[in-house]
Amino acid sequence: MDLARVALRAAKEAARARGAAAQQKRDVRRGRVPRSGAGRDGRDPVPLGAAVNGLITERGWEAPAAVGGVMGRWPQLVGPEVAQHCEPQRYDEEERTLTVRCDSTAWATQLRLLAPRLVARLNEDLGQGTVLLLKVRGPETGAPRGGRLRAPGSKGPGDTYG
Secondary structure, eight states, rough: OOOHHHHHHHHHHHHHHHHHHHHHHHHHTOOOOOOOOOOOOOSSOHHEEEEEEEHHHHHHHHHHHHHHHHHTHHHHHHHHHHHEEEEEEEEETTTEEEEEEESSSHHHOOOOHHHHHHHHHHHHHHOOSOOOEEEEEEOOSSSSSSSBOOOOOSSSGGGOOO
């Protein structure tokens, strides 16, 4: 008697499985259930570049990403001689300013004179209004060094005797 119940239960489960498989096939044919196959669907792998571009667009990072690309192509944009002496430091998205650090005050002055043309060139490359202002900084100076014979109350490196 128990053997008959076990056999009946196994037959019912097999029939249920066949029915579920048949139902799934009908759903697939009617387009209700996504399936894996030769056609494209949302579960297919995506190339890395396309995935990154989608993420950039989704998050609204177009301008910072474009400016980051400019920082990588700085020598091509400004020329090798200027790029050797001036490098971009940071981009402020709110103020739309690009800060550039130069290794001498002479190069900082030169870049300030070239700033309007450089901003136009950057906006041509990135899209109008991406960079509104170019902040040019001179060389970083360290703390004033004190010589052996320092004048009392002196303020800078020119006030040392030794």
